[in-house]
Amino acid sequence: MNKLQYKFSGKTTTYYLDADLSYLEKLVDKSHTVLITDEHIFGKHQKRFGGWNTIVISAGEQFKVQATVDNIIEQLIEFGADRKTFLVGIGGGVVTDITGYVAAVYMRGLSFGFVPTSILAMVDASIGGKNGIDVGVYKNLVGTIRQPEFLLYDYSLLKTLPKEEWVNGFAEIIKHAAIKDAALFKELEKNRLTLYQKDKAALAKLIRRNVAIKSAVVEKDEFEHGERRLLNFGHTLGHAIENVYELSHGHAISIGMVAACMISEEFTPFKETDRVMGTLKKYGLPTLAEFDPREVMAVLRMDKKKVKDSMNYILLNKIGQAIVKVIPINELDKLLQSIITAR
Numbered sequence: 001m002n003k004l005q006y007k008f009s010g011k012t013t014t015y016y017l018d019a020d021l022s023y024l025e026k027l028v029d030k031s032h033t034v035l036i037t038d039e040h041i042f043g044k045h046q047k048r049f050g051g052w053n054t055i056v057i058s059a060g061e062q063f064k065v066q067a068t069v070d071n072i073i074e075q076l077i078e079f080g081a082d083r084k085t086f087l088v089g090i091g092g093g094v095v096t097d098i099t100g101y102v103a104a105v106y107m108r109g110l111s112f113g114f115v116p117t118s119i120l121a122m123v124d125a126s127i128g129g130k131n132g133i134d135v136g137v138y139k140n141l142v143g144t145i146r147q148p149e150f151l152l153y154d155y156s157l158l159k160t161l162p163k164e165e166w167v168n169g170f171a172e173i174i175k176h177a178a179i180k181d182a183a184l185f186k187e188l189e190k191n192r193l194t195l196y197q198k199d200k201a202a203l204a205k206l207i208r209r210n211v212a213i214k215s216a217v218v219e220k221d222e223f224e225h226g227e228r229r230l231l232n233f234g235h236t237l238g239h240a241i242e243n244v245y246e247l248s249h250g251h252a253i254s255i256g257m258v259a260a261c262m263i264s265e266e267f268t269p270f271k272e273t274d275r276v277m278g279t280l281k282k283y284g285l286p287t288l289a290e291f292d293p294r295e296v297m298a299v300l301r302m303d304k305k306k307v308k309d310s311m312n313y314i315l316l317n318k319i320g321q322a323i324v325k326v327i328p329i330n331e332l333d334k335l336l337q338s339i340i341t342a343r
Ligand SMILES: NC(=O)c1ccc[n+]([C@@H]2O[C@H](COP(=O)([O-])OP(=O)(O)OC[C@H]3O[C@@H](n4cnc5c(N)ncnc54)[C@H](O)[C@@H]3O)[C@@H](O)[C@H]2O)c1
Pocket: 038, 039, 040, 041, 044, 059, 060, 061, 064, 091, 092, 093, 094, 095, 097, 117, 118, 119, 120, 121, 124, 125, 126, 127, 128, 129, 130, 131, 132, 139, 140, 157, 158, 159, 160, 161, 162, 165, 168, 249
């Protein structure tokens, strides 16, 4: 096992990398803990939940909504959960987001930890304390920023992760490389998904590096006044098309990253859209999609990154270096039109 710590404003979070799920017994008091997971993970790993109070939610983004929160709260009441109860979300980003959110509001706040079980949750969703739910087509419109006590990584859980979810997670890994780590980008260009699926050591190293990239950004700027915004690379358009067209998060941000690369070429010295597209394709990710710019713009107007009539858009100067560019909504509208007609 490999222990790391990151210091956030209100809390130091401990990361147990390369650990085993059974270590959870050492971290929390079983009789005062409730695990929250989804039906897929519970179905595949039922034995590992033996003896724990567990709440199982339906799997899928469409359940990352207030109705599921209400349902979890009712079950917490049935378990007699009080302010000393510890919550542990064991799952992908949907489970970790909703667990963190429930933990923030139940009795005005419980302590919580995560066991991320998807690549995406391991390198991204479980890190950084942002926990929220969707409202209609608006992704993560409602939420909190509150850090977990710990993150416990058991890579053996990935054995049951469907192939398309590996692909999804690699969208965030490629994002981290594109905004922060040119050497990692090169490594990804050279390798392929099956290598990381087969080679445990390569995967462990890759996850550790991505955990470090995201955690360091959040440590510097927990409340997203500067640096943390860079993590939104590909996410502005990505979130808009994700819920309107029911794409997976990874697919949506992959398309969003390509659009952001094309917009970068208009405003910065960036010239490597082809390289980014090639790498996304290599990992099975889509790079272009048909979408209706008017519909997308309607959602963008509600985006949290919008300030008055402009948008903080994340662009690349070069691979490994991202910047924030303020783009007026009108101009963005035209740019998106031209991206669509350019194809
Ligand atoms: N809070 C944040 O900072 C943050 C960052 C990025 C993404 N997110 C959120 O994360 C969510 C996406 O995360 P995700 O891709 O993990 O989605 P997810 O939780 O829906 O998981 C994807 C699918 O894989 C299944 N699964 C997960 N782990 C498994 C395993 N080990 N074995 C078998 N099946 C498994 C799930 O049941 C689900 O069907 C989105 O809601 C997104 O908004 C949040």
